Amino acid sequence: MARRPVVLLAAALAAAGLVQAPAVAETSDRQRAFAEAAREFGVPEPVLLGVSYLQSRWDVNGATPSTAAGYGPMHLTDLRTAGSGSHHDEGAEDPRGDDARKPLRPEAPAAPPDVPNLQTLDEAARLTGTDTAALRADPAQNIRGGAALLARYQRDLGGSGSDPAAWYGAVARYSGATDTAAAAAFADEVFATIGTGADRVTDDGMRVRLAPTPVAPRRDQLARLGLRDTGTGPVECPSGISCEWIPAPYQQLPDNEYGNHDKANRPRDQKIDYIIIHDTEGYWDGVLKLVQDPTYVSWHYTLRSADGHIAQHVPTKDVAWHAGNWYVNSKSIGLEHEGFAAKGTWYTEAMYRTSAKLVRHLAAKYRIPLDRQHILGHDNVPGTTPPTVKNMHWDPGPYWDWAHYFDLLGAPLGRAEEPPSRPNTGMVTISPDFATNRPTFTGCEQGVPLCPSRGSTSVILRSEPRPDAPLLADIGLRPDGSPSTMHVSDIGSRVDTGQQYAVAEVRGDWTAVWYLGQKGWFHNPGGATAKPARGMVVTPKPGKASVPVYGRAYPEAAAYPPEIKPQDIVPLQYTLPAGQRYAAGLSTGSEYFSATTFDPANHRVIKGKTRYLQVQFGHRVAFVNADDVRVIPSFAP
Template identity: 45%
Template sequence: MNVEHFRPNPDGPDGLPIQVQPALYKAFDKGQYGNYDLANRPTDMKINYIVIHNTETSYEEAIRLFSTPTATSANYVVRSVDGAVSEMVRPQNVAWHAGNWYINAHSIGIEHEGYAKDGRTWFTENMYQTSANLVKYLAAKYDIPLDRQHIIGHDNVPGLTPAAQKGMHWDPGTYWDWQHYFDLLGADLKQNTGDGSSRIITITPDPKANLLPQCGEKVTDNGTELPITGSNFVYLYKGPAFSAGLISDKDFSSRQTGTFEADDWSDKATYGQQFCKLGEEGDWTEIDYGGQSAWFYNPGGANSTDSKGQLVKSVGSKDVPIYGCAYPDNQILEKNQVSGVTPTTIYQIKPGRKYVYGGTVRGDYFNSHFDSAGDGNVIQGTEEYYQIQFNHRIAFIKAADAELNSRTSIS
């Protein structure tokens, strides 16, 4: 048995206020177990992501939940008032936190005490400082890029199926200060690194002036207005006018127009996310957002920054599938006696669509079971996938269905 999860010394930077509070690891009835999986990361699987969550409970309640049979956990939990940290699942092991098995297998989950709609109160400077110190340490140790395709919110995690996509979470939500957080990480996402020729832009709004109530913009929770100041996104419209109506997404609701609700991730581009610029008209900028044209108010480039990078273009003569994971193909899964798992299309896009490249991965599947943590539990595929910033969430496109403007190595 791998005993890493019982080791008393926490995995974190020197000087961090961190303690070990082990999450439940126990076999239940009928072959079930919880609340995480043993693994040997990064030897068996690379850690590609750090996922930022908020608890929607108190710090103490989050620890209690992860310590009882709830089939959920996180690697770390951060307290609001003083930034104290509890390590609950060692980074080598796989916590059950993201609602996407592929992302779980390749990520570290960090829960932050607080409630998303009241984030301006709960997300304290002590919390930001401690969390950023922890993320810097983990990113350096596990070679995770400090960008918004790898340091992501739970709201950026895709569903594995269209049905799952509808129920994916939206935390840490409207008031998580990504600009300040990345400043603490030492990565200035607002630094101008491009001349516009790449057509890649980074969303970089001023959280004090990104939304315009005089033009009807607001943030609501079940219709009740929340503060605008401190929000971390720009709204996306169907055309270059506030009267054009907000875009919508089939995987959020059946509405043809988006809403001002805080949990409506379908019509928001958040600080640090990158997109392919399609055009401009007056004070408005057009981007490709999940296969559709989306416009955001951007007078004088106030809400975006020209950036360098690479674009992935869908190719071929037919619609191209987009996935919420990078799993091996069905033949390989079936050969390894994995049932009930298949790479499922969550979107289809037209050829010629362009998205910002986030890395190349070879498909794999973590075939876990209780009390086992060996390389043989990871089923390796042969197909390559490109990670992209698709809409509000990251996604994956098969390399065979796409064209990258320059070739990179597999991670």
């Protein structure tokens, strides 16, 4: 991972009022901890480093739990302490988001199940004689606990020795997977990492290196773990990852209702434009029960945190009910990642990697560009009409590492022209350093004022170029016009890595971008927070004081046949004023997928003549009528 000079970053963070990350320690206690634990428990050091990398990338994450209740570099799990939480409980989003049908109001996710692979900390404590609190909080003790578990798993298989190839079975078991394909996929990824090596600085400033160590692991050990065979079915996954079919039911219900998705024929009838990244707000077993409930909502894939295993529930040709916006649902594939946006938990490397492999596969299949105009978080999906804006969900949250995710996708974000062909490109790509960018969010845990100090993808916008200026107002979230807040769920004055915005003004080390009809300022010394970019922007045509902004790209009324009621084209509460510019995303025709009956023979796609342009209008995208705006290069005067 490339890192910016520490002095420059420290100055930027201090000026913006952020928490400063520790300086880099070139002589690493973390490296020594791995070496000492490997010797103490007889685990080959490359195996210990490889397992840890695939769980945490050697980070400590402030001794807080992962999205699978895991702590520390070795991801020792402790569900009793980690608990659960749900931002979904706080919102009234209708996941289907179709005005032609009554809103869905799903029940909140169930309490976390009692799952053995989410409680490995107790066994690590027994094997090491170390207090559980120390195993959660002390990185060196955590590494000892992980090494002790690996050594025990190896003994259970009747193995020992220093040859990494003989530890395949122990590594597979460490994943916590209960089926063969998931355990094998995790172990294969660990040994691939051992073969290629890794070298990075952790979130607490420790440099750790895994030297490339080519190994031909003994995969025959997998059969001795006694795991179940992985379920088969019509999965749409790339080779080399673990994926099974757990279908969401398409079932007729009383009162002419049905669930929990819609039959379609994509991409023949509708182009798939988006992949939406969600988190589950629940643990794996409980979430799978929910998606198999015909009265609940649906999504296409669920990804497990500890090992990256994937379950597919809905064929990608069909429309799932997941994004709270029927237009986006009709044009997207939804991926739910085991995790909690509100708790400030962290996402495992195993899940990032399999998610990236799946998204690469789907993007290639459906010709979806790998950029932040097409790969959206649920938090980037717009409300459909003014009343729905405040209820939209905001996962995967500010701790999802978009930069790392796009590196894994093979489409790195935030690369500026070197050198820029023009002194002012008129646009920036948001690109803070994830590890050192630490906004002081609130509200992650009930009764705890501040969220953990942790790397974040989010940059906070202010109303003036100074660190103590008020945040911007978002009239969709607060109709009274009061400023946004630092609550972890409040996206009213926040931009994220990879998003692109038109530059409104530059004053010294501060840059302003156009955002929800306002100037939003962020500290950007030497391009530490955002990189110059070039692209197309939209601005109202001459003579228009402002143009309306929409949450969906629906057809004009004349496009509908007599038997289908036209959907109202309702502007959101925002407008795009003359003189302002917004980064243009995709250009799209207008469509509405009419699917209000259980019989798919009655489903129909209505296409109009109206064309829309997607814009990065705030934290969320929005749409403008192409006839209302000019599309010009970002650097045009």
